[in-house]
Amino acid sequence: MMGPRQEAQAALFYEFSLEAHVPQDHLLRSIDRHLDLSSIRGHLADFYSHTGRPSIDPELLIRMLLAGYCFGIRSERRLCEEVHLNLAYRWFCRLELSDSIPDHSTFSKNRHGRFRESDLLRHVFEMTVARCIEEGLVGGQGFAADASLIVADVQKQNSSNPESWEERTVKPEDAPRAVREYLDVLDDAAFGAASETTPKFTAHADPASQWTAARKGPAFFAYSDNYLIDTDHGVIVDVDASRSIRQAEVGAMRKMIDRTEDRFGLKPDWVAADTAYGSSENLVWLTLKRKILPFIPVIDHSKRKDGTWSRSDFTWDADNDRYICPEGKELHHTRRNYSDPSRHKPKPGRRQYRSLKLDCQRCLSKPKCCPNTATRSINREEYEIVRDFARLCTASEFNPTAQRRRKKVEMLFAHLKCILGLGRLRLRGPCGVQDEFTLAATAQNLRKLAKLKPMVPAIG
Structure with a gap:
């Protein structure tokens, strides 16, 4: 038969524990295991006044931001609503059921002020990287x-x-x-x-x-x-x-x-x-x-698209400072003979190597090499040796x-x-x-830690 109508009745006292209501395999439990924000109060000490009303705990704001970015909640208005309603978020942010949620304007006020002046978000990101190194995830x-x-x-x-x-x-x-x-x-x-x-x-x-x-x-x-x-x-x-x-x-x-x-x-x-x-x-x-x-x-823009030989088809002879074409002909930067050998040494900068006109006119492979010019020329970059090493x-x-x-x-x-x-x-x-990129990268590293180094549920 149909049971009685369920009606909500206010109770005078509740026995309620956030710790018991957050599943042991929840993502935030594994993230919390790897997240240590105890140093941020010391990091921000010089950016707070010693007088006036007590401020909102900066660790609470950072925990809320990290929870939001880990679950794709980037709107600070919506984040405050989610933390207010979600028990797991409250547990992660160290908030009891009776604790109030900071106003969304608090985030922008701190972000444009002491968070940015102290580079706090970079500090939190580097702490997560250090944790990944400590856990052996960075080779x-x-x-x-x-x-x-x-x-x-x-x-x-x-x-x-x-x-x-x-x-x-x-x-x-x-x-x-x-x-x-x-x-x-x-x-x-x-x-x-x-x-x-x-x-x-x-x-x-x-x-x-x-x-x-x-x-x-x-x-x-x-x-x-x-x-x-x-x-x-x-x-x-x-x-x-x-x-x-x-x-x-x-x-x-x-x-x-x-x-x-x-x-x-x-x-x-x-x-x-x-x-x-x-x-x-x-x-x-x-x-x-x-x-x-x-x-x-x-x-590399030296590769030709018309089917003729590209620079890669020529052989570089570093000892003699020349290129050798597939037919065995030489391309030199200069063919002058100097009485002072030091004047013939290669100088820094882009260099052009040319073949002899007589060699190209007699060559049967000229249609494959330089069909529209009398001779073939090749440009060599200043650091072509480094480019060759990268190749x-x-x-x-x-x-x-x-x-x-x-x-x-x-x-x-x-x-x-x-x-x-x-x-x-x-x-x-x-x-x-x-700020957005840093928070997102921090969230991705924390999720990576939670995935590769999860929290082991207690047995019994």
């Missing part, structure tokens, strides 16, 4: 670098082209916060100084964002989220925000490699990346300055393994957008974007 032998486009919080309609910039001139003190932040980083290699090219459009609300059509579709404003990961378990060892152009992304990779060695003493034996990082300048920096093997495809690395037996491990960083970006919901930014300006 330090091989790193991978990549960047992913994240849509900025601006619209095309709220932008202008260079011709109309002067019409919108405003005083720096009257500009929005994101505009002032952009003015502060104009000389930064990751933003204003990344390229001398004038952007086609500039967003009024967030001028540091880049107008780009890199996805081969409609153009949009975006930032680049740069990751440097250890390829053993895909742990993010560093994260950085930059404009969405190749020069800025390459500069971010160098910055992260240097910072990782400075913070944790980690210097990789090799680095894997895609062709965007294969410029001569970057390969020279990796191989000659940092002594790191580059498993990076070289940016040897990508042709080695280990390269397939390095490229397979490099895909872990692409998987992290897919997880970032699909699981954590960071397909579009909420904050504006270089500082706000860096």
Whole structure:
């Protein structure tokens, strides 16, 4: 038969324990096991006044932010509602049922103030990396670098082209916060100084964002989220925000490699990346300055598309400073004889090697080599020897393994957008974007720790 109607009756006393109501296999339990925020009060001590009303515990704010990013809750209003209702979130944030939830405005107040001034979010991120190292998840032998486009919080309609910039001139003190932040980083290699090219459009609300059509579709404003990961378990060892152009992304990779060695003493034996990082300048920096093997495809525009011989079909003779064509003819930079041998030594810079006109006229393979010119010429870059070394690395037996491990960083970006919901930014300006990227990377490392080093439930 049908049972009695269930009616809620208020009780005078409740015996309730948050600890008992959070499942032992809940993700937040494993994350909490690896999260130690006891040092942040000391880190922020100089940024609080010794007088006045007591402030909200900064550890509570950080725990709430981390819980939100771990579960894809980036709206601070919604985060406060979820923490108010969800028992697991309350347990993770050390809140009892009777404790009140901070107002959402508290997050922006602290983010624009003491959190940013003290670089607290970077401090928390580095603590998670140190925990991953302590748990043996970071080998330090091989790193991978990549960047992913994240849509900025601006619209095309709220932008202008260079011709109309002067019409919108405003005083720096009257500009929005994101505009002032952009003015502060104009000389930064990751933003204003990344390229001398004038952007086609500039967003009024967030001028540091880049107008780009890199996805081969409609153009949009975006930032680049740069990751440097250890390829053993895909742990993010560093994260950085930059404009969405190749020069800025390459500069971010160098910055992260240097910072990782400075913070944790980690210097990789090799680095894997895609062709965007294969410029001569970057390969020279990796191989000659940092002594790191580059498993990076070289940016090479010498390959011909009309079926004639490319530069790779010619043999380089370093001892005699010459190229030898497939027919055995020589291409020299100069054929003059100097009384002073030092004048014949190769000089730095790009060099051009040419064949003899007589050799090319008599050659039966001229239609395959230089059908439209009298002689064949080949340009050799200043650091072509470094580019050749990078080609040897990508042709080695280990390269397939390095490229397979490099895909872990692409998987992290897919997880970032699909699981954590960071397909579009909420904050504006270089500082706000860096805060979002840092929190997301911290959440991904914590989830990685929880997955690979889970909490073992107590038996009995």
